[in-house]
Amino acid sequence: MEWFIIDGIGPFFRGYEKKRVNWSKIPFNALSTEGPERRQQWDRIGEDLSAFCRGIEAAGFNTITFDDLAHLATHPAHEPEVAAKIDVFRQEFATLFDRVKRETRLRILLTSDVLPTTPAVVSELGTKPAELDAYYRCLIRGVLDDFPQLDGLILRIGESDGVDVKDPIRTHLHLKTPADANRMLHQLLPEFEKRNKTLILRTWTVGAHRIGDLIWHRRTLATTLKDIDSPNFIVSMKHGESDFFRYLPLNQAFFTVKQPKILELQARKEYEGAGEYPSFTGWDHERFAHELSAAENVAGLSVWCQTGGWHRFRRLAFIEENDRDVWIRLNTLCALRIFKEQQTVEQAVAGVLGEDRAIAALELLRHADTVIRDLLYVGDFAAQKLFFRRVRIPPLLHVYWDSLFINNAVREILRHFVKDTEQALRTGEAAFTLFPRMIELAEQAGLPVDDLEHMRDFFHLILLARRFYFLPSDEALVADLRAAKKAYKQRWPKAIRARYRIKLDFGEFHTKRRTLGLASALLLRKQRGYRIIDHLFTLNVLGPLFRWFHRHRPNSIPKFMRKSAMGVESLFR
Incomplete structure (x- = not known):
């Protein structure tokens, strides 16, 4: 393994007071771009980032990720007010990137959803895939050339901004099929090879469109990666076939994908308290490490210490006072020790907390x-x-x-x-x-x-x-x-x-048990492969039916399903 990656978004949430936080990426709308508040906020971010980088580099990480290309890339079609904000972000992030390079030996990666637009961009370019592909390549070329501090990009193609994001720069799902993704990779890789930068493709998806099963479907994954053979390319995958939950076996794609691979782990478990209580992942990670010893071309590890989820829990990894982030740090550092130094859980915990505390811990x-x-x-x-x-x-x-x-x-x-x-x-x-x-x-x-x-x-x-x-x-x-x-x-x-x-x-649930059983048998399956009923109904007919229902009776769908993340509608695209 040569890549040991950690997300660096925590410093950007200091003082962010929204009641329920979207932790999927930096809250750019909350970042000051003018007035005295700008300097005060960005100076504090810089100080927190320095402390964060010192801690994670001392622990053994060698790469940090930042959000995101959309807010650092210029384009002539941008609205004047959007262009003005991007100009400020470019100045401030260039300073932060320089700071990381000056103070540490960390590599820097920038994230990007495929693909970001604004109303003015859509008005000028329309929605033709070829035009948008060219526009996105233009954004990538500009960012790679304007920010020499960057060592590469991480592309997320299967999820876009949540429904709660109020920003003129928004991302949407551009790639609908494995062939679309394969075409884009072939178009983009020469840009990275020419500049000796790394392109990392995440396989995470939320189930939308034909590429929505990329994380687990072998044929979809194989088509997406067809004829991709470049020293500048890496595939990044979550440990299971769903989100960061327990009980999921290791994704078997780690044993079938031939390209270099990165394993994604989450230390601040978004579905298990997000650091509010001990949700220790060490034994799961020890098992993954043992299983992955039989896989070829595993290039590294990516640990999310802050990113993920829509919730009110707000502990900030590696910049908290009074040991408030101890459960997050413990998961983060033990994961690194298990995979990088081949330590057991017992050795890792003792190394992080000290021998005197380890037995009780x-x-x-x-x-x-x-x-x-x-x-x-x-x-x-x-x-x-x-x-x-x-x-x-x-x-x-x-x-x-x-x-x-x-x-x-x-x-x-x-x-x-x-x-x-x-x-x-x-x-x-x-x-x-x-x-x-x-x-x-x-x-x-x-x-x-x-x-x-x-x-x-x-x-x-x-x-x-x-x-x-x-x-x-x-x-x-x-x-x-x-x-x-x-x-x-x-x-x-x-x-x-x-x-x-x-x-x-405690209101009455009006669906009878027999109806529930029939619906379960029709809509759910216990195998990865699609059944005939899926091809005839679930994949092709159910989507239009749901969209019709959603338009005519939107309030019949629970609010948390409509207003969280991308909304339940994304499952039916």
Whole structure:
């Protein structure tokens, strides 16, 4: 391995006060471009970035990533006000890039969604693919030539800006098929080879269009990478066939793709508290490292220490005071030690925390791992391999980012898929009994006890939810849930810490169990390959039906599905 990459967006979120944060990229709209606030903000970013870079380089990382090409690339078609902001960003980022190169030996990569436009750009160029391809190549050439500090670009082709992004510069999904992606790669690679820069292609997608199964479908991946043979090209893949969840086996594409490959990991687990409590990933990473020893051409590791998710949790990796980012740092540094230095989890934890704290810390982390696997996740559901259209169904259903959903719809869905409900109840109850010991161990190891207390109180709500999901209907349990939600909010007021949103709704779920079973059999499959029904209905007819329904009854779709990330509509493109 020669690439050890980490995202560098944390310093740009200092002081960002939006209640619920889009952590997918730097919040450019919140960056000052004029007045005295500009200098104050950018100077603080520079100071935080220096501290961040010192820490991650000392740990062993050799590459840092920044967002993004869209806000650093000029084009004659840009609106005057957009061009003016881009000019400021170019000045400030050039200073930051120079700072990184002057103070460290880190390589710098810039991210880019394919592809960014503005209303004026669309008005002038239209929507013809050839015109937009040429426009995008122009942006890339300009940025690579204007910023010699850059060592390359990371392209994301399967996800674009979320529906919450209010910026005249917006990205949209430009590449619809594997052939489109292959064509673009062949067009772009000569630009990188000529400048001796690296082009990294991410296979992550959200299931939209025919290329939406790129992360797991062998034929789609093979067509996308056909005849791509360049020393300046690398493929970057998440560890599983879905997002950064547990219970997913290592993506088998690591053993079939011949080009150099990078493994993507997440240290600030966006679906597991985002650093608010111990969500240790070391044992999973140790298993991945062992399995990848049989793969060819693994070029490196990319660890996300800040990026990912839409939530209110806001701990900033490697620039926090008072050890507040300890759980993120622990995951980040242990991943590096496991993959770069071939250490065991025990060696890695001792190296990060010190021998005197490691024994208690390891027991704590093992218990926390059990609690997350057995209580946050419902193991029987999480272990199932389920696909809908072009995506693998996430193994975590009732907890999403910063929200816990307790309602009859979730109850009926889980009861449909979980066959041994008694076992699900037993494992959840047993896991919760570990909390007193975990709090003792946190005290012994000198780790934040209040994080464990918050975790205990939130997981108590998850335990009550587990009972609601799998026990017979009980008004007393409903009352317990309401009381527990109130107690959680009182114990952890917003002024003290970011907390979960508890979404209680005990209204009737009108879909009958038999209907749910028929819909599941029709829409979901337990294999990667598509069935005849998928080709006839799920992939081709269902999309237009959903779009018609969405236009005529938009409010019938839950708000969090419409207003988060790219919105549920993207699944049906």
